[in-house]
Amino acid sequence: MKYLILIALFLTSLTSKAQKPEDKLAPFYYLLGEYDIKVFSPDSTGQWQPDGTGVSTYSTLFDSTYIDEMFVLNMTNATLTMRSTLGVDGRTKELRLVALDKEYSSMDVYAGKADGQQLVLSNLDTDEAFETENAGKIFFRLTITPSQTCHHEMLVEYTNDQGKTWKKFSRQEYFSKS
Secondary structure (H helix, E strand, C coil), rough: HHHHHHHHHHHHHHHHHCCHHHHHHHHHHCCCEEEEEEEECCCCCCCEEEEEEEEEEEEEEECCEEEEEEEEEEEEECEEEEEEEEEEEECCCCCEEEEEECCCCEEEEEEEEEECCEEEEEEECCCCCEEECCCCCEEHHHHHHHCCCEEEEEEEEEEEECCCCCCCEEEEEECCCC
């Protein structure tokens, strides 16, 4: 009986010291809230040009195990309705983002890392490529950063050479509604 109590105490000490998934997400709780979004796309010279607006709501799921975003972007040539969920993969301990979109009916999985409050995630190693009309394949990288000019921004870049080079795709600036 004495050994069972010691084993139970040992296992309890291990689990209490283990980092919970939500602990790794805590630096990103600044994302939580409701936002108006300004969307920008690069022109032919690479300069950012206004390309639409949107709305976003970030909330938590499962007792703060995940951060969930629902957003709608109304751009010049398209509407994009998405749900993305950020969490820590329990098996790999990596930051993961799962993105679902309505218009293209696609599901993307991104993996990445954090540098302070900045997140950098890509679907280069975790997902199927997005097939283009010319039988090309592109992957995306998302960089989410707190900003001095708005609450935070998301830079979306793409690669068609397996990540050797990244090109501007879009940028969204998030402005808090409160």
